[in-house]
Amino acid sequence: MPHTATAQLLCASDDTALRLEELQFEVGRGPGIACAADGQPVVVGDCRQVDPRWPVFSTVVGEQLPQVRALRAFPVVRGCEVLGCVLLYRTCLWPARPGEVEQGRLAARAVARLLEDMDSALRAEDPSRLWDPRRMIDAHWGSTHRAAGMLAEHLGLPVSDALLLIRARALSTNTPLPRLADTIARDPAGWDEG
Missing domain, CATH: 3.30.450.40 (GAF domain)
Known part of the structure; x- marks a missing residue:
């Protein structure tokens, strides 16, 4: 979706x-x-x-x-x-x-x-399945939403606003969201330095 x-x-x-x-x-x-x-x-x-x-x-x-x-x-x-x-x-x-x-x-x-x-x-947790998207979903979307939550808490903002800030930073620095999310997850306070 x-x-x-x-x-x-x-x-x-x-x-x-x-x-x-x-x-x-x-x-x-x-x-x-x-x-x-x-x-x-x-x-x-x-x-x-x-x-x-x-x-x-x-x-x-x-x-x-x-x-x-x-x-x-x-x-x-x-x-x-x-x-x-x-x-x-x-x-x-x-x-x-x-x-x-x-x-x-x-x-x-x-x-x-x-x-x-x-x-x-x-x-059914069929072990023969050939495709499991969970890892990709988490790496590209789940990690971004977790980082938005961490940043929201750090900055005292709604999560939706924190996500907008992350998106803006990603676009302005040409940094893919997953990479930026990993940085924020390691140190939300480091956001202020970026």
Whole structure:
């Protein structure tokens, strides 16, 4: 559910995909978040153009991931419930083609079925399961929320404000949130020195 405060990354195919997700989480905006929020596919044909829907996200992607040229986000749906989204990127222009959105929806439905199967395996604690997202979820999202809680306590702020401060620091210093969260977790008072 990338459009909520409890966003979690379940899988990233490579470092670029991981950084795209981290940037959406840092900025709080982007195609995956929009897709999950309204359950509609999102098409970004050329990332070198600032998208008016998410100007900060577009700018940061252009600066940090210049190899990313196009994005697609498809909702992962179970019944009428949007569970999240699948975000795809390409390193070349990706003009919209007839039928592409429907193909993306079908692929995202297959992902939803796979997630249900994995969830069943995790619930049964099946030792043969091939994929367990808990480590990635904690490393990239859980640690950030814990750091926000620690910083909130240190600064006497609401956790939501502390998370905004962490996001702002991550963007202004070009530091991925997980790395910044680890620093804060080791020494919340060190925040004042940064």
